[in-house]
Amino acid sequence: MSYRLSSDGIKATLITYLDKNPRLEELIQLALENRYIDLPSVLSRYNSRLEYAKLISAKTVDEIDVILSELTKNELEYIYSLLPTQYIDFFRSFLIFYDLDRIYSAFLRGSLESAKVVFMKYEDLEIFKRCLNDKTYRCLLEVQLDNIKNSLEMNIVKRYGVIEDYRNVFRCLALFAIAKYMKYVVNVRELGLDTSLKPIEFSEKLIHILGVGSWYKYELENAINSLENYFKSEPYRASVLEARYIYGKCRDLLTYSSQVIDILTLYLLNRYYEIYVLRYVLPQSWVMR
Numbered sequence: 001m002s003y004r005l006s007s008d009g010i011k012a013t014l015i016t017y018l019d020k021n022p023r024l025e026e027l028i029q030l031a032l033e034n035r036y037i038d039l040p041s042v043l044s045r046y047n048s049r050l051e052y053a054k055l056i057s058a059k060t061v062d063e064i065d066v067i068l069s070e071l072t073k074n075e076l077e078y079i080y081s082l083l084p085t086q087y088i089d090f091f092r093s094f095l096i097f098y099d100l101d102r103i104y105s106a107f108l109r110g111s112l113e114s115a116k117v118v119f120m121k122y123e124d125l126e127i128f129k130r131c132l133n134d135k136t137y138r139c140l141l142e143v144q145l146d147n148i149k150n151s152l153e154m155n156i157v158k159r160y161g162v163i164e165d166y167r168n169v170f171r172c173l174a175l176f177a178i179a180k181y182m183k184y185v186v187n188v189r190e191l192g193l194d195t196s197l198k199p200i201e202f203s204e205k206l207i208h209i210l211g212v213g214s215w216y217k218y219e220l221e222n223a224i225n226s227l228e229n230y231f232k233s234e235p236y237r238a239s240v241l242e243a244r245y246i247y248g249k250c251r252d253l254l255t256y257s258s259q260v261i262d263i264l265t266l267y268l269l270n271r272y273y274e275i276y277v278l279r280y281v282l283p284q285s286w287v288m289r
Contacts, residue, residue, distance in 0.1 A: 021048040027277045031240040093151040170210040172250040186231040239276035
């Protein structure tokens with residue numbers, strides 16, 4: 001039987017893990033400066049994740065991906081085991097984002113069963129069945145956002161009676177989703193294809209799904225313009241620029257909150273982007289440049 005922490009206990013744990021080396025903020029800065037990480041030196045610091053030394057022995061990009069996925073999954077499962085019960089559904093729902101591109105690849109092959117998911121529960125694929133007909137990335141994002149919103153409003157509030165202010169979480173989710181959609185749109189346009197829904201129109205759907213208020217459309221419009229410029233001008237490090245933009249804004253919104261849901265959302269975004277940025281700054285990644 002797992003031991004689940006109190007709200008104060010899980011907040012302290014998440015804050016400690018956010019501060020563990022290698023830290024995402026440092027990784028992003030290294031990537032922006034086109035520098036590699038000296039992993040042995042970074043891991044020699046206090047409060048480091050020593051298990052990440054496994055990455056030093058990786059010889060290929062595929063090996064890096066396998067080890068990174070394993071390390072991240074192990075940590076996520078540990079945090080999951082400590083969560084107060086009321087936050088489990090939200091955590092589980094958020095993990096779908098980690099596998100969303102794998103799900104989309106399966107959709108293009110015409111079968112949910114072919115999705116090789118890594119982080120999420122396989123049975124959670126059921127929520128995407130209604131997207132099988134149109135097979136659009138937009139549909140996956142809409143279903144996923146609705147799923148996460150329900151995990152908060154239906155489960156945390158109605159089942160457990162926990163009252164927290166979700167507005168900043170929803171704002172971050174909207175930014176996160178628009179970034180994923182913009183990357184998809186830019187890639188599709190590069191192939192000479194067209195999308196069924198323009199980014200501005202998609203942002204309006206996000207506002208409706210999450211209920212963040214029509215005033216938020218200006219922030220999303222700014223995000224659309226900035227991200228499109230980043231993805232077009234430097235496609236080779238699109239994920240790094242996305243991480244800087246989205247994580248930077250969400251860190252400002254969520255870091256100093258006293259709410260579990262805010263710190264938990266920040267942690268999940270942190271580990272999501274860490275996979276991409278750490279992969280980019282490892283010395284072995286020269287073949288990816």
